[in-house]
Amino acid sequence: MAVLTPRATDFPRWYQDVLAKAELAENGPVRGTQVIRPYGYALWERMQAEVDARIKAAGAQNAYFPLFIPESYLRREAEHVEGFSPELAVVTIGGGKELEEPVVVRPTSETVIGEYLAKWTQSYRDLPLLLNQWANVVRWELRPRLFLRSSEFLWQEGHTAHADEADAAAYARRIAQEVYRDFLTNVLAIPVLVGVKTRRERFAGATNTMTCEGMMGDGKALQMATSHELGQNFARAFDIDYLGADGARHLAWTTSWGCSTRMVGGLIMAHGDDGGLRVPPRLAPTQVIVLPVRDDEAVVAAARELVSSLTDAGLRVRLDARPGLSFGRRVTDAEIKGMPVRVEVGPRDLAAGTVTVVRRDTSVKTPVPLAEVATRVSAALDEVQAGLYAEAVALREQRTADVTTIADAAAAAATGFARIPWSAVGEEGEARLAEDALTVRCLQTADGEIPAPGTPADELVALIARSY
Amino acid sequence: MAVLTPRATDFPRWYQDVLAKAELAENGPVRGTQVIRPYGYALWERMQAEVDARIKAAGAQNAYFPLFIPESYLRREAEHVEGFSPELAVVTIGGGKELEEPVVVRPTSETVIGEYLAKWTQSYRDLPLLLNQWANVVRWELRPRLFLRSSEFLWQEGHTAHADEADAAAYARRIAQEVYRDFLTNVLAIPVLVGVKTRRERFAGATNTMTCEGMMGDGKALQMATSHELGQNFARAFDIDYLGADGARHLAWTTSWGCSTRMVGGLIMAHGDDGGLRVPPRLAPTQVIVLPVRDDEAVVAAARELVSSLTDAGLRVRLDARPGLSFGRRVTDAEIKGMPVRVEVGPRDLAAGTVTVVRRDTSVKTPVPLAEVATRVSAALDEVQAGLYAEAVALREQRTADVTTIADAAAAAATGFARIPWSAVGEEGEARLAEDALTVRCLQTADGEIPAPGTPADELVALIARSY
Ligand SMILES: [Zn+2]
Ligand SMILES: [Zn+2]
Secondary structure, eight states: OTTSOOTTTOHHHHHHHHHHHTTOEEEOSSTTOEEEOHHHHHHHHHHHHHHHHHHHHTTOEEOBOOSEEEHHHHHTSHHHHHHHGGGOEEEEEETTEEEEEEEEEOSOSHHHHHHHHHHHOOBGGGOSEEEEEEEEEEOOOSSOBTTTBOSEEEEEEEEEEESSHHHHHHHHHHIIIIIIIHHHHHTSOOOOEEEEOOTTTSOTTOSEEEEEEEEOTTSOEEEEEEEEEOTTHHHHHHTOEEEOTTSSEEEOEEEEEEEETHHHHHHHHHHOBTTBOOOOTTTOSOSEEEEESSOOHHHHHHHHHHHHHHHHTTOOEEEOOOTTSOHHHHHHHHHHTTOSEEEEEOHHHHHTTEEEEEETTTOOEEEEEGGGHHHHHHHHHHHHHHHHHHHHHHHHHHTEEEOSSHHHHHHHHTTSEEEEEGGGTHHHHHHHHHTTTOEEEEEEETTSOOOOTTOOGGGEEEEEEOBO | OTTSOOTTTOHHHHHHHHHHHTTOEEEOSSTTOEEEOHHHHHHHHHHHHHHHHHHHHTTOEEOBOOSEEEHHHHHTSHHHHHHHGGGOEEEEEETTEEEEEEEEEOSOSHHHHHHHHHHHOOBGGGOSEEEEEEEEEEOOOSSOBTTTBOSEEEEEEEEEEESSHHHHHHHHHHIIIIIIIHHHHHTSOOOOEEEEOOTTTSOTTOSEEEEEEEEOTTSOEEEEEEEEEOTTHHHHHHTOEEEOTTSSEEEOEEEEEEEETHHHHHHHHHHOBTTBOOOOTTTOSOSEEEEESSOOHHHHHHHHHHHHHHHHTTOOEEEOOOTTSOHHHHHHHHHHTTOSEEEEEOHHHHHTTEEEEEETTTOOEEEEEGGGHHHHHHHHHHHHHHHHHHHHHHHHHHTEEEOSSHHHHHHHTTTSEEEEEGGGTHHHHHHHHHTTTOEEEEEEETTSOOOOTTOOGGGEEEEEEOBO
């Protein structure tokens, strides 16, 4: 396993090594852009499918809005321009000619979707209007890092309009919990903390931002998804109003929410070990990899048969019988790619009517009678899913300190998360922490829930950490 | 049904009406761009899922390459620049500064994928390397038309590298037949003609272009998907070579192939009638729409129950019980949107233990006992699928003339397709036809198959038509 830099030696370098050796991604030719390789993209496709199913279950519909946005749209909401203009890519030449009005490559589709929400929102009967889009967006990035910060990334952005504040708030919360938290904990096996952002960390223009924060292997936080209530700010800027049942016009209340290819970075950093990636079985594009121990006709035939019986059992299975590669190389490849369960098929085992089942998370090897393989592999997959989650919870608990002073919070956040009463921090304390690159990742209730609107400050707990 | 311009009156206007009334798409704010509305996008998502499954079955893997391409890449292949430069969108400002080298928004990912194919192709063991990408591309369009020609569109582009010519040729053909033809005929229910392009119509840089040509409701042809053999031209330009088993370096042979949101336009124009869209059941996001005849509690409850029993039977079903809309309005909406089967639930029917099943393609209404609904609706869906295909075949046959002279071909192509021996046309005849905006859509063998390489010219049949 000497192919990767150990995490303890140099975590960022280990991350780069995993990206390269697991064939996940590499730099694109234009600075800050990325090429997502087939295995990295397969992980993203599985994330997309799982998140998309949850978004649809929450009643939102997918649509597609243009890549190009008139520059004037971005000026419509002052806070937007400020936030985005240093990050914009601007097209000035189109069809061989200088354009009269330059167009911006979307850094988000918020403004263009706002325009159409306004058009499609006429009567209270049109509400709620629940839209989602899967797309690429561009934010010029000077210090790029594959999957975590890149000039172009893939994401999903939801934009909804509601008749009243309570409906908008409930929907934004539903998305944070039923889409993001559910996916991140139950599929990605990352025990995210869900809470609200402080005013300082809130999305520009939002009245409330909910966030899912995961702890990475180095104790830093990664913001994995956010859901915003935008109040009527956005509706006012884009004139999203409707004719109420009362015959009068009312401004709508809007929300927006998103998650991105950044989650692939989170997956790597939350579960990876010194042997490479470890993919939770519910996410894994390949849950089971079957490896013939040697290039022997009978062994390969038995492996092939195993692949089809496991596939018939509803599992995602692949055979790796590449003739040019030694068994050891194929094992290392499966480990680096983090395939949850490996089944090794050898002539001696076969003679004894067994195969060897190996869990990626614990490296435990178990001989299993051929007749029981499907059941035992399924059970092993459940164990790996639960095992990765339990490990992530244990890491987070071990690296989270309950403190009461800002000095102790700063000390604890050097290696993990600090939990501290928000009343002991406040906006001044937050500003002081920021000087050491420490941020309040979120505010929660004492029992770790999303605080209801108007929860008194002295009932809030702040989570403080370094972050990506 | 007076909501749409009749097709016979003005086909292009009927097309625009369907786009608007079926809520499929509208113009984006930047000229030539499009907003794909939820129903239009749901059609595309279903197309994507079906095409993607076939691409994966053909062994290709999805990946993602950057939106931005250095200008210099496009210059690497001379034929590329010529073909694309008048259509390019160029980013000259990034991150608030003028860029040193402008970047092009991809009109296709061919060049950037070529660069990485070269990098990843080292040994014969790396081949075939079979990649596909789902992405947006931009080609500045002065005469835009929603779904058919737009400055930005969504597509799939496959790019593969092979060790020898025969393998590349076989793969390009496999994609044309097993991915595109299979999807277009068996799911979209469009009886496409599959053949090869003439030298004049071939993709720039290709040695052979295979195409799937569908006949639209106005008798014009639409090119719905293409698959190209690129010989070694592209490999030479991008240095895609490999170390052979013989220890020497060899240039690879490459292919590329694609289909796009243009297929949504094809779906509309191939199957639509004066009542709107007609979606083949295997594609339809909603196969069955259940309509309570009136806003009565018992009726709506019965409709709801029906929706769940049909869903349990594995069908894609939706309830339309919108209280603000009359039954007539909801019927018209379902018709315009082309939902294949409609189930009407009324109090009188319910009392008799029946509901009314209506086929969208024939408008035939059948009373069906409640206990038999699932079986009868499933059967009706199969009938609509077959019916739409049969209608499209009948239209094509009725509007295709076998001719032997160019003059007759031109006359026949005014309203449909002309089939004519290629030896009676030739490159000179082709040039003459082009003056009347008539093109050879493809060359086939006498029995309608893709000609094998080297088929003598006098065994080829040309299909001549006007086209989109
Ligand atoms: Zn308005
Ligand atoms: Zn090379």
